[in-house]
Amino acid sequence: MGLLSKKDAKLITDPLADNNPITIQVLGICSALAITAELEAAIVMSVSVLFVLGIGNVVISLMRNIIPSKIRIIVQLIVVAALVIIVDQMLKAFAYDLSKTLSVFVGLIITNCIIMGRFEAFALGNKPWQSFLDGVGNALGYGVILIIVAFFRELLGAGTLLGYKVLGDPIEKSGVYAFGYENNGFMIMPPMALIVVGLIIWVQRSRNKALIED
Amino acid sequence: MGLKQNLHNLKEKYKGTKMAPLFNGFHTFLYLPNETTHGGTHVKAADDLKRTMNTVIMALVPCLLFGMFNAGYQHHLATGEIERVTGFFSGNFWNLNNLGVGLIKVLPLVIVSYVVGLAIEFVFCIIKGHEIEEGYLVTGMLVPLIVPIDLPLWMLAVAVAFGVVIGKEVFGGTGMNILNPALTIRAFLFFAYPTWMSGDKVWVNGARELAGSADAISGETMLGSLAQNLTPNYSVSEMFFGFIPGSVGETSTFLILLGALFLIFTKIGSWRIMLSSVIGALVMGFVFNMVADAGIIGETSKFYGLMSLDFWKHLLIGGFAFGAVYMATDPVTASQTNKGKWIYGFLIGFISIMIRVFNPAYPEGVMLAILLMNVFAPTIDHYVVQGNVKKRLKRAKVKTA
Numbered sequence: 309m310g311l312l313s314k315k316d317a318k319l320i321t322d323p324l325a326d327n328n329p330i331t332i333q334v335l336g337i338c339s340a341l342a343i344t345a346e347l348e349a350a351i352v353m354s355v356s357v358l359f360v361l362g363i364g365n366v367v368i369s370l371m372r373n374i375i376p377s378k379i380r381i382i383v384q385l386i387v388v389a390a391l392v393i394i395v396d397q398m399l400k401a402f403a404y405d406l407s408k409t410l411s412v413f414v415g416l417i418i419t420n421c422i423i424m425g426r427f428e429a430f431a432l433g434n435k436p437w438q439s440f441l442d443g444v445g446n447a448l449g450y451g452v453i454l455i456i457v458a459f460f461r462e463l464l465g466a467g468t469l470l471g472y473k474v475l476g477d478p479i480e481k482s483g484v485y486a487f488g489y490e491n492n493g494f495m496i497m498p499p500m501a502l503i504v505v506g507l508i509i510w511v512q513r514s515r516n517k518a519l520i521e522d
Numbered sequence: 523m524g525l526k527q528n529l530h531n532l533k534e535k536y537k538g539t540k541m542a543p544l545f546n547g548f549h550t551f552l553y554l555p556n557e558t559t560h561g562g563t564h565v566k567a568a569d570d571l572k573r574t575m576n577t578v579i580m581a582l583v584p585c586l587l588f589g590m591f592n593a594g595y596q597h598h599l600a601t602g603e604i605e606r607v608t609g610f611f612s613g614n615f616w617n618l619n620n621l622g623v624g625l626i627k628v629l630p631l632v633i634v635s636y637v638v639g640l641a642i643e644f645v646f647c648i649i650k651g652h653e654i655e656e657g658y659l660v661t662g663m664l665v666p667l668i669v670p671i672d673l674p675l676w677m678l679a680v681a682v683a684f685g686v687v688i689g690k691e692v693f694g695g696t697g698m699n700i701l702n703p704a705l706t707i708r709a710f711l712f713f714a715y716p717t718w719m720s721g722d723k724v725w726v727n728g729a730r731e732l733a734g735s736a737d738a739i740s741g742e743t744m745l746g747s748l749a750q751n752l753t754p755n756y757s758v759s760e761m762f763f764g765f766i767p768g769s770v771g772e773t774s775t776f777l778i779l780l781g782a783l784f785l786i787f788t789k790i791g792s793w794r795i796m797l798s799s800v801i802g803a804l805v806m807g808f809v810f811n812m813v814a815d816a817g818i819i820g821e822t823s824k825f826y827g828l829m830s831l832d833f834w835k836h837l838l839i840g841g842f843a844f845g846a847v848y849m850a851t852d853p854v855t856a857s858q859t860n861k862g863k864w865i866y867g868f869l870i871g872f873i874s875i876m877i878r879v880f881n882p883a884y885p886e887g888v889m890l891a892i893l894l895m896n897v898f899a900p901t902i903d904h905y906v907v908q909g910n911v912k913k914r915l916k917r918a919k920v921k922t923a
Contacts, residue, residue, distance in 0.1 A: 490674075490677070490717075490718075493713060493714050493715065494713040494714035495714070
């Protein structure tokens with residue numbers, strides 16, 4: 309990577325795997341469970357968080373020297389809220405159906421721990437460019453898990469991917485349904501999202517023993 | 523050189539390798555190991571894990587056999603080939619025709635359950651390098667008994683894999699699980715494939731294929747018809763002896779009672795849990811009877827059918843008896859303290875009947891009640907133990923003062 313120094317590149321790659329916000333820091337679990345029943349919703353959510361966290365980190369970082377530390381949480385909240393409202397209005401304007409599916413969860417990006425966590429832990433003490441990379445990295449790490457979980461949940465729970473019937477039609481009994489396969493209704497329920505996230509954590513930690521805590 | 527010596531030699535040969543637990547497991551399962559401890563005093567007890575498990579399986583065998591006959595009986599009864607039974611030893615029930623259907627439908631369930639479950643258990647033992655535990659022996663027998671007869675085998679395989687891995691192995695294997703693995707498997711099936719686990723088409727072999735045709739047969743369970751405010755046409759003796767549709771092995775309260783006596787006599791199952799769950803169920807049923815009698819809910823209410831059922835009949839229908847005797851008493855997931863067992867069992871009975879009545883979509887309340895109480899069992903134990911500590915501290919204070 310010619311563009312980024314080694315240290316900067318680590319800001320993006322670290323949250324993707326060994327310091328993943330969901331599986332390692334266990335942040336942002338709530339939305340990960342709620343909106344991963346469909347792949348499309350998960351992708352839109354990831355993009356929204358990417359937008360909010362990338363820009364928000366830069367804004368906070370630019371203001372880091374003038375924010376009085378006593379009211380920094382309020383300032384952070386205002387920044388997030390402003391960005392989330394932009395995302396929400398954009399979704400309502402251009403993807404109305406999706407915004408209905410995501411319902412409150414777009415609004416709840418404001419309280420997503422990943423965002424406040426990165427503002428507090430990184431943007432307040434680092435320069436804008438690094439903060440931007442950190443924001444993008446963490447949002448991507450969040451998005452990767454969301455998309456993996458949603459992929460399995462939609463595929464096994466509804467037999468579709470992004471709305472396409474990849475496994476055949478369950479009513480006409482085509483594709484794999486002709487052999488007696490049935491959709492697993494449990495996959496669509498929130499508990500299964502928790503279990504899938506748990507399985508990802510399991511796989512990740514057995515591949516990298518350093519991540520196991522006592 | 524017999525099999526025993528062969529296994530022993532294999533065991534020596536593979537000692538220290540990853541495969542060692544596999545041969546050890548087979549060896550100790552089939553024979554007494556060659557090695558004995560020398561010197562010193564050791565605790566000698568006959569009831570090791572293997573024997574405990576086998577005792578429970580012995581208590582389950584009558585239910586399994588009855589379930590096979592019942593599978594055929596319900597099928598032939600529904601298609602009109604035989605008449606209703608008149609007594610327990612009726613030839614309409616105990617005949618080879620019925621057993622044939624049962625063998626064809628039930629044995630594959632048993633085989634799939636054991637093969638998938640034990641395979642996963644072996645794999646985990648080899649990965650973790652510890653000895654094979656016999657924990658799955660009972661689970662593997664329970665599972666086919668608590669599923670509907672027509673359940674597709676691949677669904678059972680998926681559910682067993684899920685139940686053994688998520689319900690047991692992630693917690694550290696036999697003895698470490700929070701939830702009863704057999705019920706985890708059933709709950710998974712219930713939520714994943716509800717159309718195969720409830721309704722009026724799954725309890726009688728063949729009902730699904732014939733649905734919609736001229737020969738369509740109905741196989742509603744008693745709980746199912748009561749939840750729809752229908753009065754099922756079965757006598758008390760039919761309910762007690764188990765000539766009713768239901769999951770494979772759960773219908774015969776009579777045989778479950780014999781199994782319960784056997785478990786209590788061999789001191790494997792806790793009589794406290796069994797008795798207190800029965801009391802809990804009776805209390806809840808009695809309260810509902812009072813509510814129905816007092817006219818608080820009318821006959822048009824959707825709860826009326828189950829609420830007005832005589833309270834003691836709740837023990838005879840559905841899977842309550844089976845759950846209370848074979849599942850609630852699972853020593854790993856139940857409460858450990860004696861006082862805790864009373865509370866644990868009572869709440870299982872109480873909640874079972876409550877779920878049964880108030881949620882017709884989940885007629886089998888006992889499964890959910892036991893799973894719920896499994897989660898609370900450690901909490902109950904904690905408070906019982908702390909209460910005892912407090913009491914004794916108080917006594918100590920009085921003495922020293």
